[in-house]
Amino acid sequence: MMIKIVKGDQIKALDRLHLSLSGQSSIELMERAAQSFCDWFIPNHAQTEVVSIWCGAGNNGGDGFAIARILSRKGFTVEVKCCFENSTKLSDDAQRNFERLPEIIRVRPLDDHVNKSTVLIDAFLGVGFRGALKESAVEIIEKMNRHSAKKISVDIPSGLPSEELPSGAVFLADVTVSFAQPKLSLLLPENEAVVGELVVLDIGVFLEVYEGFDTDFYYITRKDIPEKHHRFGRFSHKGDFGKVMLMGGSLGKMGAILLTGKSALRTGSGLLQLNIDKDQNLIAQVGLTEAMTTVDEKPDLSGIDALGIGPGWGTENRLEKLEYVLENFSRGIVLDADALNLISKNEKLLLKLPANTILTPHLKEFDRLVGSSENQLERWQKAKELAMELRIIIVLKGANTLINLPDGRQLFNSTGNHYMATAGSGDVLTGMITSFLGQGYSPENAAICGVYHHGLAGEIASKSKRRGLIAGDLIQTIPDTYIELGIK
Ligand SMILES: NC(=O)C1=CN([C@@H]2O[C@H](COP(=O)(O)OP(=O)(O)OC[C@H]3O[C@@H](n4cnc5c(N)ncnc54)[C@H](O)[C@@H]3O)[C@@H](O)[C@H]2O)[C@@H](O)CC1
Ligand SMILES: Nc1ncnc2c1ncn2[C@@H]1O[C@H](COP(=O)(O)OP(=O)(O)O)[C@@H](O)[C@H]1O
């Protein structure tokens, strides 16, 4: 069961359902949210930081008061800035947490001067924000934005609607720490400057609770992955791990298909065959000793469990070969890079794609396929429609890669980081997804596991490599992703 990305205005109902199922009280859930925030905050910040928490009158403010209490008890210097008039009635849970503020915390009224804090936490408006901002709220947001401190939003930046782009003043966060599930607007690239780094914290909302909510958007988390993996036994042999064929590479671009091939092997493929140009055979054989090669224009596809096509391939004189494959193979195909570019130039190929073919375009490749979009929301919609119409899977790559399934579900990935924006990292993904297909995973699970492990490899590798991360590091780190997830 996967977390759904429930709309902002459904979150209250979601909470109610969780509370009735769990027997928890709303104040306990708020405490859990505040505690999770602090569990993330404390190891990432020195105790010498001076923290100013700007709290509104709703439950977002309630989170802020609870965070203030917990951080103060942990030794941080904390002050609370009340972003409401004295006469304002606070929400019940906000009021209770306001009353629980320890005396050591300085509580500043709305009109008090700006202080010398080094971290500003925005707990002013959360998902309960509706309509146009009141003038007084605009002033508060602008005041927060002028502050030179590091800026962290609780749940969502104040003024940002849950599903759209901001239409007025909005808090500009360096980091947004969201609870339970990311709100859709946090995943829009257009909102990057508003959201900053995105952290999503599990606050223990029961997964069953999500079932009744109507949305096609899902969020893939760590919990979803182990159950999707196949188990292999003591008597498993290399045939059980699948035989994959990869087509790609061309003069000057052999590296791409070699990366894809190494990635497939590291992901667990039993047998790998590279189909490459005849004059590039030596490079392939020397570059990847574990692989077999074929140089046939119409290679024998019998016995192949999955095919990955496109990295480094070029589009010159490839049309006939791609048609041959699409007409003669339907066991599991991943199309990437130049295979996608070839389809963009020959749209009729789209109609030849066997059901459940996996396409892995980055944004530009996707736009080449379907035409440009005004914004990311429109692009997501087009990806969904195309996947449904052709009964295929479209893996729209980028931060929070979006997997579009034939039944209309759209799954956002939660792993990965910007250090993965380096040449060849998409080729690595193609190898991983093809490998899982070859190991007998359903196309949906191959796409999910491929994308999740790929991003996780990026996270693990970037701990030591940072900006120096290259695609080869991702490949070397694939085995660590199995260890990290406890998959044998
Ligand atoms: N499952 C969850 O997601 C949980 C959510 N909690 C928190 O609860 C928040 C939602 O709380 P609420 O529903 O009380 O709402 P918020 O606190 O987000 O917003 C309500 C407040 O915003 C003001 N407001 C709304 N629209 C405005 C406008 N246009 N201009 C100026 N002011 C405006 C209201 O007057 C009210 O004071 C979440 O964002 C999160 O921080 C947590 O406490 C517990 C668990
Ligand atoms: N900012 C980012 N955050 C997370 N993942 C990213 C980011 N930038 C790129 N990636 C991932 O890296 C890969 C890049 O693929 P692609 O653009 O095809 O690269 P190449 O063509 O060089 O192989 C994709 O899987 C993408 O999701």
Ligand SMILES: [K+]
């Ligand atoms: K906020």
